[in-house]
Amino acid sequence: MWSEFTEQKRTASFLHQSLQYNRLSHAYLFAGPKGAGKKKMALHFAKAIFCVRQDGDSCGTCKSCRLIEEGNHLDIHRIAVEKNVISIEDVQTLQKKLSYRAAESSHKVYIMEESEKMSREAANSLLKFLEEPPRGVVAILLTSQIHSLLPTILSRCQIVQFQAPSPEQIASQLEAVGMKAGLARTAAAITNDFEQAHALCETESFAQLRSLMIQLSEDIWERGTYALVTLHDKLLKQEKTVERIDLFLDLLLLWFRDILLCLLGQESQVMNIDQVEPLQKQALRISQRRLATGMKIILETKNRLAHYANLQLSLEDMVLRLQEG
Numbered sequence: 001m002w003s004e005f006t007e008q009k010r011t012a013s014f015l016h017q018s019l020q021y022n023r024l025s026h027a028y029l030f031a032g033p034k035g036a037g038k039k040k041m042a043l044h045f046a047k048a049i050f051c052v053r054q055d056g057d058s059c060g061t062c063k064s065c066r067l068i069e070e071g072n073h074l075d076i077h078r079i080a081v082e083k084n085v086i087s088i089e090d091v092q093t094l095q096k097k098l099s100y101r102a103a104e105s106s107h108k109v110y111i112m113e114e115s116e117k118m119s120r121e122a123a124n125s126l127l128k129f130l131e132e133p134p135r136g137v138v139a140i141l142l143t144s145q146i147h148s149l150l151p152t153i154l155s156r157c158q159i160v161q162f163q164a165p166s167p168e169q170i171a172s173q174l175e176a177v178g179m180k181a182g183l184a185r186t187a188a189a190i191t192n193d194f195e196q197a198h199a200l201c202e203t204e205s206f207a208q209l210r211s212l213m214i215q216l217s218e219d220i221w222e223r224g225t226y227a228l229v230t231l232h233d234k235l236l237k238q239e240k241t242v243e244r245i246d247l248f249l250d251l252l253l254l255w256f257r258d259i260l261l262c263l264l265g266q267e268s269q270v271m272n273i274d275q276v277e278p279l280q281k282q283a284l285r286i287s288q289r290r291l292a293t294g295m296k297i298i299l300e301t302k303n304r305l306a307h308y309a310n311l312q313l314s315l316e317d318m319v320l321r322l323q324e325g
């Protein structure tokens with residue numbers, strides 16, 4: 001149902017209406033960042049075109065909807081990038097398939113992912129096709145890099161702009177590809193970008209850096225000056241962690257935010273979702289005011305380091321000030 005697309009309401013409602021009022025274009029370009037749900041929306045749009053309901057939405061259960069879901073609908077063609085390019089052969093094969101009469105209905109739909117990866121010849125070949133579209137054929141091109149497409153292609157398509165995905169949306173997509181929930185949510189909150197968050201989750205050091213941050217935070221609240229030992233031995237002596245100190249501070253900032261959410265009884269909203277217990281434990285020891293001051297101190301430290309302040313002195317100072325509260 002279109003109503004399920006809560007993150008892209010305006011786009012969903014636009015596509016829904018174009019079907020409801022019979023204003024189907026022959027070519028759409030879905031443009032927006034990776035992770036915004038373009039592919040999912042394209043499939044839903046295709047379902048709505050073929051669904052027995054014929055009221056602009058899809059039921060999800062009729063034969064057409066099921067065939068599309070399974071990737072077996074004969075009138076839907078999907079072109080995905082292979083070896084990082086969409087070649088002229090790919091486009092010609094598609095055109096040949098589309099020249100046959102529709103097998104199941106009066107429409108044929110093709111969905112081209114990462115359409116910016118068409119070679120120049122492929123794009124020119126597709127262009128001719130977009131200029132004289134065969135009856136009943138609907139093109140849905142997807143791209144996260146609209147500026148890499150030929151202007152002539154853009155001018156032949158109805159451009160449908162997607163909003164940047166929310167951290168929650170990015171996190172659930174990362175989880176769908178097998179990333180652990182706690183890391184996925186943390187990475188999504190820090191980068192707000194699907195690709196970057198995905199890359200973070202895949203580096204082993206990200207999980208280590210987060211564990212180290214959690215330990216330092218515990219030591220700050222509970223172990224007095226021992227926190228400085230942790231800072232020296234675990235963080236400053238390791239070349240790998242020193243290189244990623246800015247990320248470390250981002251993680252610490254997010255951790256403080258999560259403690260605050262626990263203090264407010266909003267545990268369901270924390271990003272370090274797999275660490276609710278330690279978060280709650282730390283929340284018992286710190287006041288709201290102290291957390292707010294703490295976040296300010298972390299931000300100041302980030303700022304000082306961005307201006308080439310001494311790393312060791314800045315971090316020691318941060319730890320001591322956090323303890324003073």
Ligand SMILES: [Zn+2]
Pocket residue numbers: 050051052053058059060061062063064065
């Ligand atoms: Zn249906």
